[in-house]
Structures are given as structure tokens and as C-alpha cells.
Amino acid sequence: MALLTIDLNALVANYRTIAATVAPARAAGVVKADGYGLGAGIVADALYRAGCRDFFVALTGEATALRPTLPADARLFVLNGIAPGEEAALIAADAVPVLNCPADIERWAAAGRIAGRRLPAAVQVDSGMSRLGLAPDEVAAIAADPTMLGGIELVLVMSHLACGDEPGSGANAAQRARFDELAAMLPPAERSLANSGGSFLGGGFHGDLVRPGIALYGGAPQDGRPNPMRPVVALEARIVQWRDVPAGTGVGYGLTSVASHDRRIATLSYGYADGWPRMLSNRGAAYVAGVRAPIAGRVSMDSICIDVTDVAVDLLVATPNAELIGPHQSIDAVAADAGTIAYEILTSLRHRHARRIVALTQQEDATCGS
Numbered sequence: 001m002a003l004l005t006i007d008l009n010a011l012v013a014n015y016r017t018i019a020a021t022v023a024p025a026r027a028a029g030v031v032k033a034d035g036y037g038l039g040a041g042i043v044a045d046a047l048y049r050a051g052c053r054d055f056f057v058a059l060t061g062e063a064t065a066l067r068p069t070l071p072a073d074a075r076l077f078v079l080n081g082i083a084p085g086e087e088a089a090l091i092a093a094d095a096v097p098v099l100n101c102p103a104d105i106e107r108w109a110a111a112g113r114i115a116g117r118r119l120p121a122a123v124q125v126d127s128g129m130s131r132l133g134l135a136p137d138e139v140a141a142i143a144a145d146p147t148m149l150g151g152i153e154l155v156l157v158m159s160h161l162a163c164g165d166e167p168g169s170g171a172n173a174a175q176r177a178r179f180d181e182l183a184a185m186l187p188p189a190e191r192s193l194a195n196s197g198g199s200f201l202g203g204g205f206h207g208d209l210v211r212p213g214i215a216l217y218g219g220a221p222q223d224g225r226p227n228p229m230r231p232v233v234a235l236e237a238r239i240v241q242w243r244d245v246p247a248g249t250g251v252g253y254g255l256t257s258v259a260s261h262d263r264r265i266a267t268l269s270y271g272y273a274d275g276w277p278r279m280l281s282n283r284g285a286a287y288v289a290g291v292r293a294p295i296a297g298r299v300s301m302d303s304i305c306i307d308v309t310d311v312a313v314d315l316l317v318a319t320p321n322a323e324l325i326g327p328h329q330s331i332d333a334v335a336a337d338a339g340t341i342a343y344e345i346l347t348s349l350r351h352r353h354a355r356r357i358v359a360l361t362q363q364e365d366a367t368c369g370s
């Protein structure tokens with residue numbers, strides 16, 4: 001069986017790197033999509049121990065699942081607003097919805113009237129990404145009639161950067177200026193603009209709270225810059241068998257891999273049903289005993305053939321597993337080979353593997369007595 005290793009010490013080290021970078025602003029933890037596929041519960045628990053008190057998920061259902069695992073002083077934001085009928089579930093999860101549109105505001109204000117108290121919420125404004133958040137005229141309408149937020153306790157005004165991972169993009173400064181302008185029209189509240197990339201754009205982008213996701217999990221926060229984060233994830237797949245194939249022999253479905261020389265082909269017990277992109281057919285590689293073994297032929301549902309011709313036989317015999325993600329191949333490298341981003345590689349991984357959690361050492365666990 002394949003083995004996914006999650007290093008919580010690296011996760012916490014990444015959190016601390018970001019927290020130190022943005023101080024005195026605080027760092028939240030974005031744990032949507034089940035903690036980017038790694039397990040929202042274990043990720044949030046480790047981040048909490050490192051001092052994180054603000055968590056973001058995308059869906060009400062994610063908040064419902066995560067809340068019982070979190071201490072009461074952890075704030076849990078729901079990014080995608082309020083789907084009709086989810087008000088009670090949000091209140092039960094003690095969640096803070098991000099209100100993205102006037103309908104969200106009306107729903108939450110009405111829920112507050114029914115609950116007989118002001119309910120906490122974040123408001124998102126669209127500072128230029130055209131994805132989620134109030135349009136400038138909608139913000140102006142609230143500025144003109146603040147009673148629209150009656151029944152709501154505004155705890156955070158936020159927006160999201162379209163190009164936070166591109167430090168050279170002029171869009172970042174433009175969004176920051178637009179965000180500052182829109183936030184100033186709303187009642188005073190803490191502000192949040194930066195994702196992982198934005199956390200490294202400098203102090204003007206930090207506001208009160210940054211919202212890193214991918215960088216916590218070891219992904220590079222910014223394009224074209226050295227990755228300051230520690231790798232959190234490693235993935236190994238079992239080598240089921242290997243064989244020598246003469247020149248001219250096809251490998252895998254469609255026989256799409258044929259070479260003019262003799263090859264040695266090993267077969268891994270891992271495939272697209274495990275979450276390895278089929279786009280990596282005849283692209284990318286695994287590593288066997290540290291040696292690059294290119295993927296040969298199409299990625300199958302449950303298996304991948306790799307070319308281990310360059311691996312010494314004695315090493316091959318002694319190596320039960322191949323590295324798919326690890327010291328030789330980062331999540332960003334896999335993503336580049338597959339024409340996608342590390343986010344998609346992580347969130348695509350299924351649960352058809354054993355999971356090994358490297359627990360926090362006492363040193364990294366701030367909640368342990370010293």
C-alpha cells in the first residue's frame with residue numbers, strides 16, 4: 001500500500017515562519033478542502049498548538065465537521081458565505097460566515113433577529129478579482145445605510161488577491177488600494193487581504209490577519225522565488241514488480257511508450273484512482289533509491305510504469321517503494337510536470353494509502369509545559 005507521510009513539525013515550522021514574517025499581524029490557518037487533503041482535524045490541531053486561533057474553511061459542512069475538534073477560543077470562518085438554510089448549522093458550529101453578497105447579509109441579519117443577538121460575521125469586498133465579495137456599489141449602499149448590518153457583529157473585513165503569488169504584478173498594489181478604500185467605508189473591524197503569496201509581499205499587505213494555505217503545507221508561496229517553506233508531505237508507492245523489456249516493446253495502455261533501446265520497467269501500485277494525475281502519462285517521474293525513474297506509458301487506474309533502467313539492480317532489489325513526493329520531488333515539481341498547481345496535486349490525493357503522521361515534538365508543541 002502507498003504511504004503518505006505528513007510532518008506536523010514542518011507544518012508548524014511553516015506557520016511560525018509566516019507568523020514571524022507578518023508580525024505584528026496574526027496568521028490564520030486555511031484548512032478548507034480537508035486541510036488541502038491532509039486532514040483538517042490534525043492540521044488545525046497542530047496549528048492551534050502553534051498559536052493559531054483563526055481558521056478558514058470553505059463550506060458550512062466543513063465547519064460542522066471541524067468544530068468539535070477545536071478548542072472554544074478558535075474562530076472558524078466559512079469562506080463561501082451562507083447557502084440558503086444553513087444559518088442554523090453555522091450558529092451550531094459557532095462559525096463566522098464570510099458574507100459575500102447582499103443576500104448573505106440579509107440571511108445573517110435575519111438569523112440574528114431570530115437568535116436575539118448580534119451574530120459575528122466577516123464581510124468580503126471585491127477588490128479586483130471578480131470572484132467573491134461585495135461590489136463597490138454594494139459597499140457604498142452599506143456606507144449610506146449602516147442599518148443593513150444591523151444584527152451583525154462585524155469582526156473582519158477581507159478581500160482576496162488574484163496575483164499574490166506574482167510579486168512583480170501591479171495588480172497587487174491596485175487591489176490593496178481598492179481594498180483600503182472599500183474597507184474604510186465599512187464599520188471599523190480587523191482587516192485581512194493576504195493569502196500565502198500575499199504574506200510575503202511586505203507589510204502593506206498584512207492588515208491584521210493573513211490567511212495562508214498552501215505555504216503551510218509546503219507549497220511555494222510565490223513564483224520565481226526560492227521556496228522558504230519546509231516540505232510537509234511525502235508519498236511513497238510500492239514497487240509491485242519489474243521486468244526487462246527489449247527495444248521496441250510497448251508499455252502500458254495504448255503502448256504509447258516505446259524505446260529504441262532495451263529498458264527495465266518497474267510497476268508501482270498507484271494510479272489515477274489514488275489521485276496521481278493521468279496527465280502525467282509519459283511525463284514526470286518517480287525516484288527509486290534517489291535515482292530518477294521517468295514515467296513510461298499511461299498512468300493507469302491502479303498502477304504506473306516507470307523506467308528504472310538507470311537504477312542499479314542491487315538497489316532496485318533492495319528498494320520496496322518509489323518516491324512520488326519527497327526529498328527529490330516537491331509538490332510544486334509534480335504540479336509543474338502535470339501542468340497544474342501544487343494545490344490540485346494535494347487536494348486530489350485520495351485516501352487509498354496508509355497515512356503516517358509525524359507527531360509534534362515537545363519543542364514544537366507550544367501547549368506542552370516547558
Ligand SMILES: *Cc1c(COP(=O)(O)O)cnc(C)c1O
Pocket residue numbers: 030032079159160194195196197211212213214215
Ligand atoms: C484558499 C484561500 C486562501 C488561501 O490561499 P493560499 O494561496 O493557499 O494561501 C486565502 N483566502 C481565501 C479567500 C481563499 O479562498
